[in-house]
Amino acid sequence: MSRPEHQAPPEITYRALELLNLPENEPAFLLDIGCGSGLSGEILDEEGHIWVGMDISPSMLQVALEREVEGDLFLQDVGQGMGFRPGTFDGAISISVLQWLCNADHTSHNPKSRLNRFFSTLYSSLRRGARAVFQFYPENDDQCELIMNVAMRCGFEGGLLVDYPNSKKAKKYFLCLFAGQSASGAKQQMPKALGEDVDGEPNTVVYSSQR
Structure with missing residues (x-):
């Protein structure tokens, strides 16, 4: 069965880029986590960015190589x-990978430990104030809570944003994380979700590293 990220419409990548809030x-220099065949990378190229892609699938990376994508590619289980140097990237995006x-695909896999290794090394690889945006498909609220709790313990701030929460077809989950304050020292604000609010409440859940 094809993974959703391999068929994701370009609109999802453009939305993730919008949420990164990069200077015009x-x-x-961006990290594409779960780059697959390089579909998102092509959009990053169109927008004038330089990117590095990572994916766990050798076959998908081979497709990306055959398509001669511009980004540097790494075979990696995130x-x-x-192992990137601290402060390497200006931002990171990920389309349908985080879930x-x-x-626990193998007996040695512990989801909490794997999430901790992922978020701690990602936090280190981002420059201070940079954002990481994940479009993903959580199975339930427990998954969202686990992901957010681990991300916060690794130093991130931010929250969960749900676009078009009342639409079965258009509903999308985005995790928007901030790697510390911006260079100006101003506290970063969660972006607004698209679509209708749920019961009059904003369709975002904001988290912070503070208890």
Whole structure:
């Protein structure tokens, strides 16, 4: 069965880029987590950014190589962490990958430990004030809570944003994380979700690293 990220419409990647809130007309160095065949990377190219892609699937990376994508590609299980230098990236995006870290596909896999290795090394690899945006498909509220709790313990702030919460077809979950304060020292604000509010309440859940 095809994974959802391999058929994701371009609109999802454009939305993730919008939520990154990058400076206009300035190329950024971005990490594409679960880059697959490089579909998201092509959009990053169109927007003038430089990118590095990571994926656990050799066959998908081979497709990306055959398509001659511009980004540098790494074969990597992100649940084992990443080895980039501190402050390497201006931002990170991920389309339909995060939920897979909640699965114990092997007897040695512990979802909480894998999430901790992932978020701790991701936090280190981002420059301070950078954002990481994940579009994902949570199975239930417990998965969302697990992911958010681990991310906060690793230093991130941010929250969960749900676009079009009342539409079965258009509803999308985005986890928007901040790696500390911006260079100006101003506290970062959660972006607004698209679509109708739920029962008059904003369709975002804001978290912070403070208890």
